[in-house]
Structures are given as structure tokens and as C-alpha cells.
Amino acid sequence: DIVLNRAMSDALNKEFKVLGPVAFATMLLVAILLLGSAWGTVAIVLMLAAVILSALGFAGWAGIKFYGESAAAFFVLMAVAVAHSVHIIEAVLSAMRQGMDRNQATARALKLNVWPVFLTSLTTAIGFLSLNFSDMPPFRIMGNIVAFGAMCAFVYSVTLLPAFLSIVPIRGRAGRVGKIGIFDHLGRFVVSRHMTLLWSSGVLIVVMVAGISRIELQENWLELLDESYEFRRSTDFISENFTGLETLEYSLDSGREGGVTDVNYLNSVDSFAEWFREQPEVAHVFAISDVIKRLNKNLNADDPDQYSIPDNSDLAAQYLLLYEFSLPMGRDLNNLINIGRSETRMTVVLSSLTTKEKIELDDRAQSWLRENAPGLESRASGVAIVGAHSIQRNIEKMLIGTVTAMAVVSLLLVFVFRSVRLGLISLIPNFVPAAMAIGLWGYLVGDVGVAASVVTAIAFGIIVDDTIHFMTKYMGARKDGQSPAESVQSAFSSVGKALLATSAVFALGLLVFGASGMTNNQDLGLLVGITVIFALLADLLFLPPLLMILDGIKKEDRGNSLAGGKDN
Incomplete structure (x- = not known):
């Protein structure tokens, strides 16, 4: 045990010294490429520093002892901070491209995003707090640190970030008049082919999820580290x-x-x-x-x-x-x-x-x-x-934790969207991707360690962000009187680029764990990274057709009822 603990301690130090900078640089590079703003990049670095230092301070005051798997908390917080920053910075740049000055653009971006950012921070915190159902201290610690850091990210997103953006000479690149962006084209494609996308996505989901039957839990403490140690x-x-x-x-x-x-x-x-x-x-x-x-x-x-x-x-x-x-x-x-x-x-x-x-x-x-x-x-x-049985029990408890988080977030989304139908629809792209990722792992690998027991909880805490942003923009367009098809196109135009940016940040930042020498972190990073990619595809290609069909049915039912009333 002493030798293993020392080896794990060495591995943890290596994770921070090597993978930490790599993950940070990867997320930053993606943000730079997608935002195209130097001051926006500086703002992201400021947010990262504030969130990570706050989380470290919380851990210090709480007397938290770190384990190898707990290191993932800071990688996740990096992604959360970057995601919040990207949504607000992209909204500022978009408003400035429309002719607003810096202060007006910042105020408009904050008005449009304060509620979605709060919801995403809250749902992220709820998802990660469900890790407290785990019997394993490393995962409980990771959940608590990320939950605290996620709420800090919200606070800094609506205070520090707007204040910084309002005083620096940030500029939005002028767009050509009449130019149609890639997400406008994608929105039109999804609307025109929504039935084909819905059925083909459904078939793909069924095939991928079937791979879960091939999964076997194979945890071996002698193999917690790879051959590099x-x-x-x-x-x-x-x-x-x-x-x-x-x-x-x-x-x-x-x-x-x-x-x-x-x-x-x-x-x-x-x-x-x-x-x-x-x-x-x-x-x-x-x-x-x-x-x-x-x-x-x-x-x-x-x-x-x-x-x-x-x-x-x-x-x-x-x-x-x-x-x-x-x-x-x-x-x-x-x-x-x-x-x-x-x-x-x-x-x-x-x-x-x-x-x-x-x-x-x-x-x-x-x-x-x-x-x-x-x-x-x-x-x-x-x-x-004892370790073997504790891992089995941990899976059972994490299942309870995930279901609990799902129930809480479901009620929250139903309350926020003021619609049971839309609240439940929004959950589909949040849980299906995790099942698809585990199914794909079953086809390609077959064996997975204890990381699988927390993948759904962690992935849910991350990918619910994009769904909330898309649904919020969709609901806003519907309230303005637009049809389901028009609302989908509006959501693609306003939030599509930000969804791509945040998902790319999450996925690439987590996939860095594929180079980890700790097998649990390796599996966790790869599984959650794959889940985020599937979640982006679900939000862009599966959720919009689903909204058009189900929201359209609701509209038709309401129209039929009114027609029937007039006839009577």
C-alpha cells in the first residue's frame, strides 16, 4: 500500500506538471481559433485564473486531501470557465459586429446570457454533487470542488468578465453584409431534412446503445498505472x-x-x-x-x-x-x-x-x-x-446518484421552460450521449474500470450546458411568435458557434487525459470526451428535429381544439 500510494502521488504530480499545461494550452488554442479575438483570449485566461484559484482556496480552507482521480476536477473547471467565457464573449463580439459600442454590446450579451449561464452553472453543480453518492472519496472530492467552482464561474461570468470586457479595446471583426454563416446553412439543412435526421439519428442511437451489453467492469488496482511507471x-x-x-x-x-x-x-x-x-x-x-x-x-x-x-x-x-x-x-x-x-x-x-x-x-x-x-x-x-465488492456497490450508489440528479434537473428545467414537454425533451440529448459513448466503448474496448460508474454523472454535469443554451434561444424565438422551424434556425444562428466552441473546448480538454498514466483518468477522460462529442451532435442534429416534431404536434393539437370550439 505504501509503495502504491507513493506511485499514485508521483503520477498525480506528473498529471499537474505535464497534462495540466497541455490541457490549458489546448483549450486556449481552441478558444483563440474560434473567437479570433486577442482580448477575448486574455479575458478567458483571467476567468481561468479566478475560477481555479477560488477552487484551490476552497479546497484549502475545507482541508480537502487530493487523490489521483481528484485532479480531474481542475481540468473540468477549466472547461467550465472557458465555456461560460466563450458564450459571453461571442455574444459581445456578435453585438459589436451589428454596430453596437463596447459597453452596449457587453450589456446586451449579459442580458441574453445571464440566465442561461446561471442555469448551466447550477445544473453542472447538481450533476457533480451527485458524485457524493459514490463510496470513493476521490470522486466525492472532485464533485464538491467542481460544484463550488461552477458557481464561482457564474459569479465571475456576470461580474469580473463583463467589467473586464467593458474597459479593454476589444473589437468585433466586421462581417460582410448579407453573408450567410455556416450555422445558418446548417440550420436550414436541419430544418429541411428534419424527418430524415430524426429517424437516422434514432437508428444510430439504438445501435450505439446496444454496445453497452458488451461492457464488462474490469478494475485491477495493480493496473491503475500504465507501463510508464x-x-x-x-x-x-x-x-x-x-x-x-x-x-x-x-x-x-x-x-x-x-x-x-x-x-x-x-x-x-x-x-x-x-x-x-x-x-x-x-x-x-x-x-x-x-x-x-x-x-x-x-x-x-x-x-x-x-x-x-x-x-x-x-x-x-x-x-x-x-x-x-x-x-x-x-x-x-x-x-x-x-x-x-x-x-x-x-x-x-x-x-x-x-x-x-x-x-x-x-x-x-x-x-x-x-x-x-x-x-x-x-x-x-x-x-x-473488499475492494472488489466496494466497486460493485459504488456502481449501484452512483446509479442512484445519477437518477437523483436527473430528477432534480428535470424538475428545474420544467420550471424554467414552464413546460413539462420541453423540460423532458431537453433531457434526451443529455443522457443519450453518455449511453452512446459507453456503447461505443463496449464495441471497441469492452472492458472499463470504475470510471464508468461516474461517467454519466460527470457527462451530464457538462453537456447539459449546451442543451440549456440552445433551448433558451429556441424558447425566446417561440415567444416572439416564430414557428418551430424558424425558432430552430434562429437558435442555430445565435448560439451555434458558441456551442461548437464550448464543446470543442470540453472535448479536447478532456481527451488530453488519453495521455494520462493513470488508467482511471485515462478512461474517464476518453469516455467523457467522446460523450461531449456525441452531445454536440445530438444538440445540433437530433434535438432540433425532435423539437420541430413534438412542438409542432402540440401546435396542431391546439389549433384543432380551437377549430373544434368554433364549429361547436
Whole structure:
């Protein structure tokens, strides 16, 4: 454990020193390319510094201890801060291109975005707070830090950022009169082909989600670091050339005090040990029966045929007493036999196994005990099996946490949009992408660690931002009397570029984790990064057709009702 903790600490330092600057530079580069404003880039850097320093200060005052997986919190906060900044800066630049001065443009951008930015910060905080349902401290810490940082990002987005933009000589590049942007073209394409997009997207979603059936949870603490670390190379060498590094411990009860020398009990223990030795996952087994058999052989002129349990319980007791007397001063059998001599310990040394394989091996052991030695039934103990079961329980709790976050955000969106229909519609592009990403992982990889249990919660906290911005612009256009098709085009024109920018920032910033030496961070970054890409596609190609169909049906129903009323 000490060696692993040191290795994880070294890995954490490497993440901050290497991947931190890379992620920061990647997000900044994307923002520069998409915004095309030097002062806008400076504003983003200012926001990043304010949010990250606030989160670090919160962690310091709260006395939070960081773990390897917790480092992801700051990468996520970078993306959140950049996303908020991009929405407001792009709105300022857009207003200035329309002829407004700097102060007017800043005021207009703030008026248009303060509510969506608040909602995205709140829903991000809710999504990440659901990580508190996890049994794993690293994920709880990450959730709390991101939740606090997300709300700080909102505060700075409506105070520090507008103040900065109003005093610097930021300029919006003048656009050509009558020029139609790429998102105007995309909006027209989506509107004209909305039925085709809806059905084709639906088929693709079904196919991708089906890949979840191929997913297997395969967590192995010996493989938490990749081969670039000495710890991993050393543990692999030991597992391949010597005994394993993990054990299952069994406390086998004889049923009475002093019963550990009963020959029937010893024969049962010996049979159980021999069964384990036949299992391919086992490297070594040590039990009290091994000591008794070796003593019986030694006291019979080292006859190999006498390497067995004696026929007499009294003789076995004498062997054990003789063995204890022969031990060096200060040593005893308390690590093998309890004080009342009613139970003995059996140690099973494992090869490098995943959590699923450990649980399956113990389940097979329990089946053997029930059939062959009912009196010895004992569940495995030790760090290996406890860790395996804790990961399974963590998945169950995270499912509860994700559902809870989903319910809270659903109620929030229904309240905000003042429509149950639109509130529920907005949830589809927030949960389908995570399922698609896990399904794709199932097709391409198949195995995933504990990162999968928190992917939905983390992804939901991130991708709900774009959906809220799109839905807010859509609802604003509908309130102005535009049709569903016109409202979709309006949303594409006003927020399409910002959605692309924020999604690119999120995705590329998280995909940097693919180069991480920590496998959990690696899987988490890749899975969430892929989810963000799918979410952008869902927001641009699936949500608009869905809104046009369902919102159009509602309008038709209302029109039919009015017509019916007039006829009556």
C-alpha cells in the first residue's frame, strides 16, 4: 500500500506538471481559433485564473486531501470557465459586429446570457454533487470542488468578465453584409431534412446503445498505472515470475474450541486448499493442513507417502504442540489459529485479477464449500475482495446518484421552460450521449474500470450546458411568435458557434487525459470526451428535429381544439 500510494502521488504530480499545461494550452488554442479575438483570449485566461484559484482556496480552507482521480476536477473547471467565457464573449463580439459600442454590446450579451449561464452553472453543480453518492472519496472530492467552482464561474461570468470586457479595446471583426454563416446553412439543412435526421439519428442511437451489453467492469488496482511507471512494471514482473500480490483470506471454523486438530476438520480444510490450487487464477495457497501434513512426513523419516493428514486427532494435536514448542522465541501460531483454537486462517495468493474475477472466484469457493464442507462456509476477506465488492456497490450508489440528479434537473428545467414537454425533451440529448459513448466503448474496448460508474454523472454535469443554451434561444424565438422551424434556425444562428466552441473546448480538454498514466483518468477522460462529442451532435442534429416534431404536434393539437370550439 505504501509503495502504491507513493506511485499514485508521483503520477498525480506528473498529471499537474505535464497534462495540466497541455490541457490549458489546448483549450486556449481552441478558444483563440474560434473567437479570433486577442482580448477575448486574455479575458478567458483571467476567468481561468479566478475560477481555479477560488477552487484551490476552497479546497484549502475545507482541508480537502487530493487523490489521483481528484485532479480531474481542475481540468473540468477549466472547461467550465472557458465555456461560460466563450458564450459571453461571442455574444459581445456578435453585438459589436451589428454596430453596437463596447459597453452596449457587453450589456446586451449579459442580458441574453445571464440566465442561461446561471442555469448551466447550477445544473453542472447538481450533476457533480451527485458524485457524493459514490463510496470513493476521490470522486466525492472532485464533485464538491467542481460544484463550488461552477458557481464561482457564474459569479465571475456576470461580474469580473463583463467589467473586464467593458474597459479593454476589444473589437468585433466586421462581417460582410448579407453573408450567410455556416450555422445558418446548417440550420436550414436541419430544418429541411428534419424527418430524415430524426429517424437516422434514432437508428444510430439504438445501435450505439446496444454496445453497452458488451461492457464488462474490469478494475485491477495493480493496473491503475500504465507501463510508464516503475510500480506497474515491477508488479507485472512479480505476477508473471513469482507469486501474486493480492490475497483472499478465509477464516475456517471447526465448530468447537480446540477443534482445529480434529482430523475430519483438517481433511476438509485440506480438500478446500487443494481445490483452490487447481484454480487457474491462484498462485499459492497456505493452510493449517499443510503444516500438519509436513509434520507427519518429517516425523515418519521424511517418507513422501506420509505427506498426509494423520488418522488420529490426538496425534495431530501432538504434532501441532511439538511444532509450537519448536518455534523461535517470540513467535507463535496466532496469525494462523485463533486463541480458542476453533478457527484457522487460510491464505489464497492470487494472480493479477480484475474485481469481477475475484468475486467470481469467491463465489465458486462458496459453492464448493456448500457442496463439500457445509460447516466451513466462510466468505473471503482481505483488501482484494473488499475492494472488489466496494466497486460493485459504488456502481449501484452512483446509479442512484445519477437518477437523483436527473430528477432534480428535470424538475428545474420544467420550471424554467414552464413546460413539462420541453423540460423532458431537453433531457434526451443529455443522457443519450453518455449511453452512446459507453456503447461505443463496449464495441471497441469492452472492458472499463470504475470510471464508468461516474461517467454519466460527470457527462451530464457538462453537456447539459449546451442543451440549456440552445433551448433558451429556441424558447425566446417561440415567444416572439416564430414557428418551430424558424425558432430552430434562429437558435442555430445565435448560439451555434458558441456551442461548437464550448464543446470543442470540453472535448479536447478532456481527451488530453488519453495521455494520462493513470488508467482511471485515462478512461474517464476518453469516455467523457467522446460523450461531449456525441452531445454536440445530438444538440445540433437530433434535438432540433425532435423539437420541430413534438412542438409542432402540440401546435396542431391546439389549433384543432380551437377549430373544434368554433364549429361547436
